[in-house]
Amino acid sequence: MRIGIVSPVLIQHPLTRAAWETSAGIAEVAEIAAAADRLGYHHVTCSEHIAVPTDIATERGGTYWDPLATLGFLAARTSRIRLVTQVLVLGYHHPLEIAKRYGTLDRVSDGRVTLGLGVGSLREEFDLLGAPFEGRGARADDALRALRAALGKPTPEYHGEFYDFEDIVVEPHAMQQHLPLWIGGRTPRSLRRAVELGDGWVPFGLRLDDLTAMLAKHPVPAGMEIVLSAGRALDPAGSPDAALRALTRLRDAGATVASVTVDATSSTHYCDQLAALEQLARPLGIEFD
Structure with a gap:
């Protein structure tokens, strides 16, 4: 198992953000990403919402940094750590748009991009963007097939139910010939889609017992x-036994990657906590690059 970081600051969820994150910016995020890179953590993340209705933002937050711009900035300040979209909503984009933009990011980051992708659930945002909400699962499946046909290829071709292209050039294209696609979701259908x-x-919002049963x-x-x-x-640093128990439970549940955040009072403290977690986790056999 390896450990990836759910990047602080980039999502301002009212129930989970720490006080220091409210006034933090890209400098603090870059400081943390650079520390995670030096310590050998697997990845940092950035999620996507384009425009959240004000009433919904009250519940789930309205601040979501743009993944392409943010991860491009972090790519220039790191050298090994992977850059993960967690997640892009497939229905908001044409597959070739994703292939071109994130293929370019893969190129400038020397092959460090992982695309976390989801079907999406916020109908109001779909409506705002003029994207079809009904039938989005079938469209997402076709988009995934189209993405796999396009990523890493200068002249992609695909003929599917919703997407169809040939006789085109996409340059630059992804450096990785098989750029990893992680599928987000909380249903058995999302797991089948991932398989x-x-x-x-990348499941979310489920109890570990339910996840274990679903995987079985x-x-x-x-x-x-x-x-x-x-x-x-x-x-x-403050509760090492609890941290060890949490990591052990994830490993025993079948995780190959643990997705974590740490309790901190500043970006510097966050980096110190990452160092403490790395020292704590190595004896468990957790891998660091």
Whole structure:
């Protein structure tokens, strides 16, 4: 198992953000990403919402940094850590748009992009963008197939139910010939979609017991990433035993990647906590690059 960082600051959820994040910016995020890079953590993340209705923002937050701009900035300040969209909403984009933009990011980051992708659930945002909400699952499946046909290829071709293209050039294109696709979701359908069309599954909003049962019912192929959240922020310096228990539970549940955040009072403290977590986790056999 490896450990990836759910980047602080980039999502301002009223129930989970720490006080210091309210006034922090890209300098603090870059400081944390650079520390995670030096310590050998697997990845940093950036999620996507384009425009959240004000009443919904009150509940789930309205601040979501743009993944392409943010991860491009972080790519220039790191050298090894992977850059993960967690997640892009497939229905908001044409597959070639994703292939071109994130293929370019893969090129400038020397092949470090992982695309976390989801079907999406916020109808109001779909309506605002003029994207069809009904039938979005079938469209997402076709988009995933189109993406796989396009990523890493200068002259992609695909003929599907919703997307169709040939005789085109996409340059620059992704450096990775098989750029990893992680599928987000919380339903058995999302897990089946990940098994059929992706390289990893990133569930959210589910209890660990439910995740374990779902994985037992739908075995995954060898090499597929299972990215499980540690839930509450870990405090490796202040509560090391609790942090160890959380990581052990994820490993025993089948996680190949643990997705964590840490309890901190500033970006500097966050970096210190990452160092403490790395020292704590190595004896468990958790891998750091």
